[in-house]
Amino acid sequence: MIMGDGLDLMQVAAGAAAVLVADMAKKSWKSAREAMERIFKRGGAADEASVEQELRLLDTAHRRLNESKESERKDLSKRLEQELLIQLGAFLQKNPESAPELKEWADQSEQPEAVAGVQAVVRDNTGSQVLIAGRDVSTGNFTYGAPKGEK
Known part of the structure; x- marks a missing residue:
């Protein structure tokens, strides 16, 4: 179902469900829950x-995700994402005016936080170089050593 402002409710629900499952496993769960409470309360028919x-x-x-065994989490995360898609989709069907706020929350939650990310501390690194990459690095058969004459 596409709203007048061009938002597909199920796409909004799917994006938010994915963010919620990711937040459930992190310290950010409390703020995610509070955001969802605000969104649920603003729903037009929400008592x-x-x-x-x-x-x-x-x-x-x-609770299910955090009490599960580590080996089960990947599969459980997928199932929970589907369950939340259904829950949020039903909520948006009843409260389509909440879709822009839910989408905005999900989009903001997907953005990396300023303090998140890779932090590296390199000490006593004489005679070698350090490569820090944000994604996979492939060098093939190439071996990279420290430039000659620099220590």
Whole structure:
């Protein structure tokens, strides 16, 4: 279903579901839950009981993921993402005016935080060089050594 402003509700729900599952495994879960509570409360037909029910479903998913064995998390994450897609899709069907706010939250949550990312501390590194890359690095058969004469 596409809204008047061009948002496909199921695409918004899918993006938000993926972000929620990712946040469930991180310290950012509390802020994600608070954001979802605000979004659920702003839903046009949202009464307190329905908001609490939506939050209970999120809390249950969070608990299931964090209580699962590490070896099961990848598969469970995929299942939870599908369950949350259904939950958020149903919520947006009833409250389509919440789609822009949910999309904005998901888009912002996908952005890397200023403090997140790779941090490297290199000490006592005489006679070698350090390569830091944000993605995969392939050198093939090439061996890179320290430039001659520099130490």
